[in-house]
Every structure is written in structure tokens, then in C-alpha cells.
Ligand SMILES: Nc1ncnc2c1ncn2[C@@H]1O[C@H](COP(=O)(O)OP(=O)(O)O)[C@@H](O)[C@H]1O
């Protein structure tokens with residue numbers, strides 16, 4: 001708690017935390033109190049600009065933008081969180097073995113694997129998978145393929161963190177004080193690893209939400225479930241930009257941008273704190 | 280000390296050609312491994328997919344109104360399966376897939392049935408290369424310079440404002456920024472018209488100007504986001520560089536700023552950003568695909584989308600093969616330049 | 631003859647550099663060394679920074695595995711030891727590191743290292759462990775109350791280095807390898823730490839390998855000296871003999887460049903020899919022959935071969951072809 005207080009002294013961090021909490025609340029509460037399923041069309045009059053009744057206006061599919069945006073944020077967040085959790089799990093498993101193993105063959109193979117997953121242009125492959133398996137991909141499926149293809153960068157980071165820890169002087173001090181391997185990992189490394197994993201996780205959320213958005217804009221996820229990406233997809237389909245339906249895209253986009261930016265500010269502050277804290 | 284005699288063979292001083300060769304070989308192994316991993320994933324994905332391209336062709340033929348008896352359909356199916364190599368065991372398909380990669384023969388396109396997929400891809404390829412090359416080079420140079428400059432004057436108010444603008448845009452995926460550009464330039468300003476017809480690429484002024492008139496907006500959206508990307512990276516590196524003792528000492532001593540920029544901070548950042556460029560090419564390429572699709576720009580991204588919609592397997596695999604090859608080889612080349620600009624890594628010998 | 635505690639036989643350690651790191655250079659190149667005879671002594675390893683002192687120390691501490699050659703502990707290859715022998719090795723050989731701030735983990739109390747050493751290495755029960763810790767802390771001038779439960783951030787650099795010494799001495803090792811233990815400390819604190827090391831030898835019968843780039847402090851506590859240059863040992867022997875009558879051209883230059891407070895400002899006017907001014911380049915590390923060849927005024931064709939260690943007088947050896955008959 002004391003740490004949170006100290007960190008909250010920074011104004012940008014305060015604002016970002018407030019924004020993230022507010023948006024999460026919005027995306028949790030609004031879907032709870034909506035009277036209808038967001039996947040249904042023509043529940044409200046079409047193409048209405050913002051008014052008291054429909055604060056964010058309505059879409060060409062006859063949906064309330066205020067409600068669709070909440071659902072979209074929620075789905076994007078849920079998907080991003082699940083995907084990020086899986087991605088960090090894969091990245092950590094492979095990265096920590098690559099960074100921690102004494103077996104030089106295992107190390108070489110994993111290092112090559114990590115490096116090649118960093119360089120492979122995975123968006124085309126992702127698009128391919130998503131399009132071929134579209135019918136069967138739910139939220140979990142989409143999250144899984146994002147995690148399976150996108151773990152390279154994070155894995156590389158975790159590997160270098162582990163390798164860095166192994167070469168820190170306090171590792172040798174511990175060994176020469178009779179620490180066993182387990183105790184070394186549990187007592188000395190865990191605090192560092194937990195910190196870096198939490199950063200990797202938050203960053204993974206941004207990364208995975210971005211990928212899901214890209215896939216949805218291509219129209220290759222299940223399109224009836226609103227996410228930020230599918231909202232963009234439908235605005236393109238109905239040419240909302242040319243027809244002057246500004247409310248349809250403006251509100252979801254602004255919420256989305258503000259959310260990602262706030263998350264990013266939080267991550268930056270965390271990283272800065274961790275690095276300074278080590279000095 | 281008796282067991283140690285004289286060491287044989289007097290050696291001359293200049294003999295250091297080997298390290299370069301060694302690291303070249305090591306990186307080549309990595310490139311081949313990367314390409315192989317990517318291709319294998321793509322292959323497995325298409326083969327394990329629930330859809331069957333042969334059925335797609337058949338239904339297309341039948342949909343065209345040709346009447347066939349059941350035996351004829353069966354014979355036709357077998358022919359088409361043979362054409363796609365789907366009647367063989369998986370490992371044989373894998374071998375022939377690797378062969379097709381080596382010879383760049385991906386079989387017929389389904390969308391334009393008898394035409395080889397390769398021909399269609401090469402029609403679109405120059406457009407993507409043009410877009411990517413210009414956008415990447417411009418944004419890398421501007422972004423790195425902007426980042427270094429921001430790093431040096433980091434306490435100025437204007438820099439702070441700029442940094443927060445960058446922080447807002449930085450975490451966005453390419454598509455969202457592209458959509459924002461689309462809204463501004465097409466929806467509000469109405470000064471950019473997307474195209475659908477693809478002229479064949481020739482090295483004439485006409486084609487180039489046509490390319491430019493279509494490429495500027497997608498390129499702009501990539502450039503803006505990439506500049507921010509590189510600037511943020513360089514800013515962070517410049518900050519680290521400033522904290523290094525010798526740079527700090529130079530600053531305290533009052534070395535003129537432009538010298539500081541060139542000699543101390545700039546060099547460090549530039550060198551590190553070259554490796555970063557090699558690593559991020561995959562991401563940039565993916566971003567370009569999405570951007571192309573959004574602006575309806577006639578490149579590989581749009582083609583990939585069309586082939587996905589029409590289940591054109593061969594074209595899909597072809598595009599993915601080319602992108603894997605292109606990105607990995609490009610990053611290999613950039614990586615190889617690195618030792619020549621990093622003063623700490625020297626291959627020269629002799630006095 | 632007694633088996634030396636640690637013996638290095640033609641040990642080399644190569645490091646990779648470059649982006650991925652297949653390109654390699656030797657940080658330690660063909661070193662032979664014996665440490666730990668019958669009676670405890672203070673040995674010093676001297677060389678400019680980057681010459682491979684820390685790498686050599688890590689090889690002797692069994693942290694780094696030599697690329698070629700054998701590092702022996704009690705006559706056996708260090709890397710072929712059984713579990714119980716490794717435990718004995720850790721009890722016999724203890725390190726003290728350069729940066730006291732990095733010696734202990736910031737997330738753990740310093741005490742936990744001391745307790746672990748007493749309980750896991752010495753197999754003491756809780757009471758005995760506390761007593762042992764209190765005794766050792768007293769020796770370095772600290773008390774248990776001052777240390778209990780505190781994290782490294784709460785100590786000063788000097789205190790941490792004392793704690794580091796206490797931690798190493800707790801198991802009463804036969805050899806203490808101290809890698810630049812005073813270079814991160816204020817000059818006024820250095821002499822205390824050095825005295826502490828010296829009295830550790832008297833009190834616990836511990837041999838000490840003191841590694842430094844500073845000849846003055848080496849001369850203050852050392853009995854025997856090894857002079858290292860670009861990964862190889864170029865001269866070794868009794869410290870008085872080496873300092874009074876240096877044989878290797880590099881040792882001469884090194885001694886010549888020492889600041890002398892009596893010279894005052896005059897010292898700055900003295901031209902520093904080129905050897906000491908230039909940055910170490912990889913090509914020098916890669917040399918197969920004598921590494922000093924670029925700067926040596928006496929070089930001959932023979933210097934392109936690796937020089938062997940030649941005993942010029944009793945307990946004074948040099949690796950230079952000039953003295954080869
Ligand atoms: N883990 C490592 N990887 C690569 N190079 C290293 C590593 N450790 C040390 N070196 C290099 O080996 C040389 C000797 O280093 P070191 O033993 O630390 O020197 P010293 O302690 O004498 O200053 C230096 O050039 C250093 O850069």
C-alpha cells in the first residue's frame with residue numbers, strides 16, 4: 001500500500017490509474033445493466049446522432065453505441081488478458097529455461113527458437129490461421145493463437161533478465177553461503193522475476209489487444225461479438241466515414257486510445273521504478 | 280617447468296579474417312532456422328485446417344453451372360487433389376511444399392484458377408516493397424534523430440509535451456492509426472481516393488507517379504507511427520547514454536551540444552537502433568499489410584486479404600513464404616552491417 | 631610435497647563478443663598457478679583493469695569453467711567433483727567481491743546469508759550458529775544487533791564490505807579470494823579493510839589472494855605477487871624482489887608509472903608510457919605470442935612465440951624471452 005501511495009505522487013500516473021479504473025468499471029457495469037444482447041441487430045432506431053436517450057448515438061445496424069462500446073472494451077480486455085496470461089506463461093517457460101539451463105544444447109536450441117520467433121513476420125501467419133479456423137475460434141481460441149505466435153519478444157526479455165540475475169554478484173554470494181538452487185530461485189530471484197513478469201503481463205495485454213484488433217479489422221474473428229476491432233470493421237463495412245456517422249467510430253476509438261495510453265503510462269512508471277529501485 | 284617446451288610455429292600478426300566468416304556462418308544458421316520454423320508453422324496450419332481447397336475448386340466449377348455425373352465429380356476430385364498434392368501422406372506433402380518454396384512454384388491460384396499464384400504475387404509485390412522501403416527508411420532516420428534530440432533537451436517544455444503526445448500514440452496498433460488517418464483524410468478532408476485496379480509494374484515515370492499518388496497516405500500512416508516508435512526507443516537509449524560516466528563528464532565539462540550529439544550520444548543510440556531495426560522488420564511488415572488493406576492499396580496485404588476471403592490457399596502460402604523470406608533475409612543483412620559500424624567490434628588486424 | 635589447494639594448469643578462458651558472440655578472444659590465456667601451501671600467505675594479483683584478473687578469480691572460485699586447461703582443487707579437476715567435495719570446496723575457498731552494494735541481494739536481509747552459511751555449510755544448530763555469527767561480526771567490528779533483519783540498502787559501503795568479509799570468514803576457509811575489495815571504498819576506509827584482511831590471516835590461518843590494480847596496496851599487505859598482462863602472467867615471485875628488481879619490460883613500466891607523493895606536481899609532467907594509455911584492443915588479446923609485443927622496445931623474432939616462465943633467481947620468475955638461455 002505504501003508503495004502505491006508513493007507511486008501515486010506522479011500526476012500522470014494518478015490520471016492513468018483513474019482512467020483505467022473508470023474504463024474497466026464502465027465496461028463491467030454497463031453490460032450488466034443493459035436490457036438486451038449486444039449481438040442483436042435493430043434493437044434501436046438506426047443512425048441517430050447522440051441525444052439524451054442515446055448518449056453516444058446509434059449505429060447503422062440499429063445498436064446503441066454507448067452499450068456496444070462497453071461490450072467492445074470488455075471483450076477486448078478479456079481477450080487481451082487471457083492472451084497475455086498465456087503469452088507470458090509460454091514466454092516465461094521457454095525464456096527461463098533458455099536463460100537458466102546449464103545444458104548447452106538445450107540452451108542453443110531454445111535461443112534459436114526465441115530468436116526466430118522474434119524475427120518471423122507473424123501477422124501474416126496469424127491472419128492465415130485465424131482465417132482458416134475462423135468458424136471454431138472463440139475468445140479462447142483467438143487468444144491461444146496470439147499467444148502461440150507472439151511470445152518471442154517477451155521470451156527474449158525474460159531470458160536476458162534470468163541470465164542477468166545469474167551473473168549478478170549476489171548469486172555467487174548466495175552459492176558461497178550454501179544456498180541450494182531452489183532456495184536461490186525462491187528467495188533471491190523471485191522478487192525480481194515477479195516484477196518483470198508483471199510488466200511483461202501488462203505489456204502483453206496492450207500487445208494482444210492490438211493484435212486482436214488487427215485481426216478483427218481484417219474481418220477474420222467472430223464478428224458478431226463486439227470488440228474494438230469488430231466495431232472498426234463494421235464502421236468500414238457501412239462506410240461510416242463517408243456518411244458522416246462520426247459518433248459511431250469516435251467514441252469507441254477515443255476510449256480505446258485513452259485506455260491503451262493510460263496502460264502504457266503505468267507500465268513506463270513501473271519500469272522506471274523497478275530500474276531505479278535496483279540502484 | 281620441464282614439461283613445457285617451446286610452442287611451435289611463429290605466427291604473423293595479421294590473420295584476423297576468420298572471425299567475420301565465423302559470425303557470418305552463425306547468423307546464416309539462424310536465418311535458415313528462422314525461415315524453416317516459419318514455413319513449417321504455415322504448412323502445418325494449412326494442412327490441419329478444416330477446409331479443403333480441392334472442394335473449394337470443385338464447388339466453384341459446379342457453381343459455374345457445369346453439370347457432372349457423380350463418377351465425373353469423383354474423378355475430378357481426384358485430379359484436383361493430385362494437383363494440390365493432397366492425396367499423398369503428410370510428410371510427402373511437406374517435402375514437396377519445401378521444394379515448391381525452393382523453386383518458388385506455389386501451384387495455381389484458385390481465385391484466377393489456371394494462373395500460377397506466383398504471377399499474381401509478383402504483380403502486387405513491387406507495390407508493397409515500394410511502400411515499405413520508403414516508409415521504413417524515412418521513419419527510421421527521422422525517428423532516431425528526433426529521439427536523440429529529445430534525449431539531449433529532455434527537460435525543455437516542448438520536449439515534454441511531445442513525449443506525452445508520443446506516449447499516447449505509441450501503444451496503438453497500426454490499424455487504429457490507419458483508421459484515424461482514413462477518417463481525417465478520406466472522411467473529413469476527402470483528398471485521398473483508394474484504388475482497386477493494379478497496373479503492371481514498370482520502371483516508368485507514369486507508374487511511379489501512380490504509385491506515389493496511391494502510396495502517400497498509407498505510407499504517411501506507417502511513417503508517423505514508426506517515427507514515434509523509433510523516437511521513443513532512441514529517447515530511452517539516449518537517456519541511458521547520458522547517464523554513462525564519460526558522457527556525463529563531457530556534459531559537465533561543457534562540450535558544445537552538437538558535438539555531444541554527434542560524438543557521444545548519437546553514436547551509441549544509432550548503433551543500438553540498427554539491431555533494433557533488424558529485429559522489428561517483422562512487425563513493420565505486418566503493420567504494412569494491415570495498412571494496405573485498410574487503404575485498399577494494391578499490395579500484398581490486400582492480396583492476402585482477397586486470397587483469404589476466397590480461400591486461395593496457394594496464393595496465401597506464396598505470400599507468406601515471400602514475407603518470411605523477405606523479412607528474415609533483410610534483418611540478416613542489417614545485422615551483418617552491425618560489426619562494421621560498432622567501434623567495439625573490430626575485425627582488422629596488424630599494425 | 632603438499633598438494634596445493636588450488637592449481638591452474640595452462641588455463642585459458644575465451645569470451646565471445648559481437649552481436650551473437652561466436653567471435654572469441656581469450657580473457658585468460660595459458661595461466662599456470664599454485665595457491666595454498668603449508669602455511670598461510672598473502673598473495674597478490676596485480677594488473678591493469680581489463681587484463682583478466684576477475685575472470686581468473688572466477689575460474690579459481692569455480693564460477694567460470696575454463697575453456698581449456700585444468701583448474702584443480704586438492705589435485706582434482708574442479709569440474710569433476712562429487713557433491714560432497716563441492717561442499718568442501720565452498721568451505722575451503724571463499725570470495726569477497728569488488729562492489730559491496732551488489733554483493734547482497736536487495737530483497738533479502740544480509741543476516742540471512744550469514745545464517746545460511748553457518749547452518750548449511752557448517753551444519754551448526756541455531757544456538758551455535760548465532761554464537762558463531764556474533765563472534766565473526768565482532769572480529770570485523772560489528773555487532774549482531776546492528777545487523778539483525780537489515781537489508782543491504784541500510785548499510786554504508788564500508789559496513790557492507792565488512793559484512794562481506796565476515797560472511798566469507800564465518801566458515802573459516804583456507805583461502806580467501808578478494809577481488810578488488812577496496813576499490814569501491816573511500817580512501818580512508820581502505821586501510822581498515824586491508825588490516826582486517828591481514829589480521830584474518832593471523833587469526834584464522836587463512837591464505838589470502840588479494841587482487842588489485844593498485845601496486846601500493848598490494849605492496850602493503852602482499853608477500854608474493856603475480857603480475858598479469860592481457861590475460862597472461864608475466865612475472866611472479868617474492869613481492870620485494872619483484873618491486874626492487876623488476877624483470878619484465880611491462881612490470882618496469884608499471885612500477886615506473888606509480889604516482890609518488892614526494893614528486894608532487896612533477897609527476898604529472900612525466901610522460902605516461904604508451905602501454906598504459908591505450909585501450910585494450912581485441913587484436914592484442916588474440917596474439918599467440920607475447921602480448922607485450924606492440925610496445926616492447928626489446929622485441930625480437932622469438933617474441934612471436936608464447937614465452938615460458940623462467941626462474942631467474944630463487945622465488946622470482948618471469949615470462950620473457952630476454953632471460954631465456
Ligand atoms: N562474461 C563476459 N563476457 C564477455 N566478455 C567478458 C566477460 N567477462 C569479462 N569479459 C572481458 O574479459 C576481459 C577481462 O575482464 P576482467 O576479467 O573483468 O578484467 P579485470 O578484472 O582485470 O578488469 C575484458 O575485456 C572483459 O570485457
Ligand SMILES: [Mg+2]
Pocket residue numbers: 680683684810
Ligand atoms: Mg575486475
